[in-house]
Amino acid sequence: MRVSARAGFRSDWKSSKPKLRLGGVILAFVLVGASVARAGELIVYNLSDRTVNCSVDGYTKATAVKADLAFRVEPGHRLNIPPNFKSKDQALSTVKCGGLRTRAMNITPDSPDRVLFLNGHQHRVVNALLYASIPTDPKAGFSPLVRWLTLSYQAVHPEVLLNLVIDPSIDVYSFSNLKDTVFSAKGFDVAEIDTVFLKWLKDQGLIAPARITGDEPWPVGKAAVTIDGQAYGVPSWLCSDFLFSTGSDIRNLKTFADLQVFLAKAPGGRRGLVGDLDGTWTIPAFYIQAFVQSHADMTAAAAAAAPTDAAVIARLAKFGNYCLFLSGDPCIDGSLHNAKDGAVEADFVAEQAAADLGFSERSFFLAYYLSTPASLSLTAMPWGDKPDAPRLVYSDAFITNRATCGKDPCETDAAELAAFMTSAPVKKYIAMATDLPAGDPPRHLKLIPLSQVALNVVCLSS
Numbered sequence: 113m114r115v116s117a118r119a120g121f122r123s124d125w126k127s128s129k130p131k132l133r134l135g136g137v138i139l140a141f142v143l144v145g146a147s148v149a150r151a152g153e154l155i156v157y158n159l160s161d162r163t164v165n166c167s168v169d170g171y172t173k174a175t176a177v178k179a180d181l182a183f184r185v186e187p188g189h190r191l192n193i194p195p196n197f198k199s200k201d202q203a204l205s206t207v208k209c210g211g212l213r214t215r216a217m218n219i220t221p222d223s224p225d226r227v228l229f230l231n232g233h234q235h236r237v238v239n240a241l242l243y244a245s246i247p248t249d250p251k252a253g254f255s256p257l258v259r260w261l262t263l264s265y266q267a268v269h270p271e272v273l274l275n276l277v278i279d280p281s282i283d284v285y286s287f288s289n290l291k292d293t294v295f296s297a298k299g300f301d302v303a304e305i306d307t308v309f310l311k312w313l314k315d316q317g318l319i320a321p322a323r324i325t326g327d328e329p330w331p332v333g334k335a336a337v338t339i340d341g342q343a344y345g346v347p348s349w350l351c352s353d354f355l356f357s358t359g360s361d362i363r364n365l366k367t368f369a370d371l372q373v374f375l376a377k378a379p380g381g382r383r384g385l386v387g388d389l390d391g392t393w394t395i396p397a398f399y400i401q402a403f404v405q406s407h408a409d410m411t412a413a414a415a416a417a418a419p420t421d422a423a424v425i426a427r428l429a430k431f432g433n434y435c436l437f438l439s440g441d442p443c444i445d446g447s448l449h450n451a452k453d454g455a456v457e458a459d460f461v462a463e464q465a466a467a468d469l470g471f472s473e474r475s476f477f478l479a480y481y482l483s484t485p486a487s488l489s490l491t492a493m494p495w496g497d498k499p500d501a502p503r504l505v506y507s508d509a510f511i512t513n514r515a516t517c518g519k520d521p522c523e524t525d526a527a528e529l530a531a532f533m534t535s536a537p538v539k540k541y542i543a544m545a546t547d548l549p550a551g552d553p554p555r556h557l558k559l560i561p562l563s564q565v566a567l568n569v570v571c572l573s574s
Contacts, residue, residue: 152223154193154204158185160232166209168193185230195219205298214275215239215516216293216300223279224254229262234273238525239516241294241303242533243349243508244280247476247555249548250453254278256547265532272525280452285393291318294513301517302526304348304533307336307507308393314344320514320523322346326531336507345509346530352505353401353493356460356468356478361489366499368427375434378466384434386442386460387469390449395428398495401504402427405496412504427495434466457481469493471506472556476545479553510534 158164167182185191195204204219209230216239217226242261248254262274277300283289284305294303295318305313313319322343324334333347355362355371359379365371375384389395402424403415410418435443442448448456454477460468461481468478472490479485492503510530512518517526532538541547543556 152195152219152221153225154207154217154219155190155225155227156185156193156207156209157190157227157229158187159229161187162232163187164210164230164232166207168204168208169206195221195223209273211235212237212273214273215298216241217275217277218279218282220281223281224258226275226277227255227259227262228273228275229266230273231266231270233270234266235271236521236525237273237275238302238522238529239275239300240277240529241282241284241300242276242278243284243304243306244278244282245471245473246278246542247454247473249480249545249552252548257542260541260547261533261538264538265529268532269525269528274529280450285391287312291316295319295511295515296513297515299513299516301513301522302510302529303513304508305345305511306393307345307347307509308397310337310344310509310511311339313511314339318514319344320512320518322510322512322530323523323527324530325527326535329534332505333507333509337509345511346527346534348508348510348530348534350505350507351471351473352503353398353469354472354474354490355493356470356475356488356490357466358482358484358487358489359464359466362467362491363489365491365494367494367497367501368431369497371494372430375466378434382463383437383465385431385467385469386435386448386456386463386465388448388451388456389432389435389443389469390446397506398428399424401493402495404504405494405501408496408498408502453477454480476553476555485553 154168156164156166164185165182166185183191183193193204205215205217207214207217207228209228210232212230212234214228214237219226244254246254246257248257258276258278262276265274265276266272282294284294284303287309290305290309290313293299294305295313310319322337322345324343324346326346329347330350333350334343337343337345337347355365360374362374365374378384389398400412400415403418403421404410404412406421406424406427407415407418432441432443435441442459448459454474456470457468457474457477458481459465461478468474475488475490478488482488495501510526510533512523512526517523544554545552
């Protein structure tokens, strides 16, 4: 095992020597060289004026180490610790520093880095999971955003050590994973979750009622987190399904018939559609969306409980067939499912299919990969037969784990973190991709006025 210690992230900090204290003996480790494969690391920054002593799980007698691994970080220094490759599950989840203990870090050789900033004033920890569907520059990853959010939150709440996790490998669309991991006694205190699971989480007794203490959410978001008059989450992002195209202006496609005419005219040698149609929730969500657009008098809840509509299913199948071509069907064969770094959008740009289907924030990757982003046009996905058919929106929310955070001070910390994350300045910072290199596109739609979108809802702009 090699552990690297690198110079402080401010240029005026002293460079640090890589040292670990193990069994009372100081051991020095070499800097990880460029030829060594990059793995997920725990990066601990000491912002205080005194030495911080820490220990980390995964390095125990069971993993051929004679004692728990302890390390220290000098003032103004940082220490990088990789996961233990000898560990059976190859995960590093718990860190103890100066009496503070994190949970659910889940650092593996393939995970993004996790970062902790110790300021010497913290006396409690908040473990939080952010929704990993936010797009980011493949070269930068999520690290710049996590660092900015953590430092900004701790600047206002210096008494709290924030363990902030964004990791696409943590499945938040699995009932078992939500129950046994995310909202377990070993899980997160706060998690940003799709509200489609909210009632189930509440009925399972896994979550606590929420307090909305920050900016007033949009009514549609507040409705999505309210059960029997009680809020069980703080609304964050709202979004819907959109079609994108570069070959034609598709803003006037308002009905499914309009869409069929457009897709049928796809140039020879190109598929009509590309998108990720796999997943346990994708097709059911499309079905409910199409059902509601076809039955204007029904709510989403009524649509989910109504008898199956064969005509709606046939419409879904007809739509999916536009992705089928000589080389197969990447929309359903798994090749594009949960693909990293905007693979769907890269495939669309490379093959120039007639249309790309995705949430509106996916415009980030389209603009990222397109040589002429200005050629991009879009329309809200038209499943119905009328131009003014109602459209649903998807909602995420910050939800509190009853097992770990159902009482104060954690309950108040959860409310304050949610208020911070859903505040206008923070959402603007994320939506405008301020954390990413200059020249990167924003993480929101700037191609059409908000007033042109059904329900006035655009992902990452709520």
